[in-house]
Amino acid sequence: METLTSRQKKALETREKLLKTSLDLFNKHGYEHVSVEQITKACNVSKGTFYTHFPSKYDVILEKFKELDNFYRTVEKNIDPTLPASEKILLVYQEQMRYLTNIVGKDLLRTVYTAAMTNQVEQDHYLINPQRKIFQIMNTYIEEGIQHGEFRQDVSAATIQTLIQRCMRANVYDWLIHSEDFDLASEMAQFTAIVLNGLKNGK
The missing domain is CATH 1.10.357 (Tetracycline Repressor; domain 2)
Structure with a gap:
């Protein structure tokens, strides 16, 4: 198995953080009431970073499903x-x-x-x-x-x-x-x- 670089590890951590935060926000406020901007602000990352990992908001929950x-x-x-x-x-x-x-x-x-x-x-x-x-x-x-x-x-x-x-x-x-x-x-x-x-x- 290849060893992950620091950059790859960071990317995986960011993806997991986006995933967890999104699901938490969806559960708390309802899927339709949560925007990508709210998710990225909660994770302190840019919208570009979000879309690097997930094509859309719905893809976040599908990733888990x-x-x-x-x-x-x-x-x-x-x-x-x-x-x-x-x-x-x-x-x-x-x-x-x-x-x-x-x-x-x-x-x-x-x-x-x-x-x-x-x-x-x-x-x-x-x-x-x-x-x-x-x-x-x-x-x-x-x-x-x-x-x-x-x-x-x-x-x-x-x-x-x-x-x-x-x-x-x-x-x-x-x-x-x-x-x-x-x-x-x-x-x-x-x-x-x-x-x-x-x-x-x-x-």
Whole structure:
């Protein structure tokens, strides 16, 4: 591993400071009420420095959120390939919900969802981008389920993908507005299992 120069270390420190400060300000004041200028003033750096590290304000929260992609790759590798597609989907979502609960947390997710609902975010934002690893994994399992006759043939893979994405977002939203007694992983499993059962062949 190459040793970082003092300049590289300083740049990493600045990036982390911008990231942490931005998230703190978003949580305190609301994403839409925080400007890049406020972030840079709090960090005592220029706007140019901010844009060197992040193309936009929204990219700050996505930087943290995209850590999920590496997590999904790990989950995928650990799933038994002989399981039915529906069980694989439930396992991925179960691990995802645990990660959101224990690692990401409500504060960051509220910020992500709030930002996604403002007009400051492009229409094809990260939450629904088909290139996200989670959606690629799910699409693989859906296609597998259709090919093996597990899922109905009269419903397209794209429609099934849309339905299970909505399962995920609906449960996360409910978790964000409920008290701490809302178990995201178990609620997600129950809700998604019912939807998947309705999509199975012969149901």
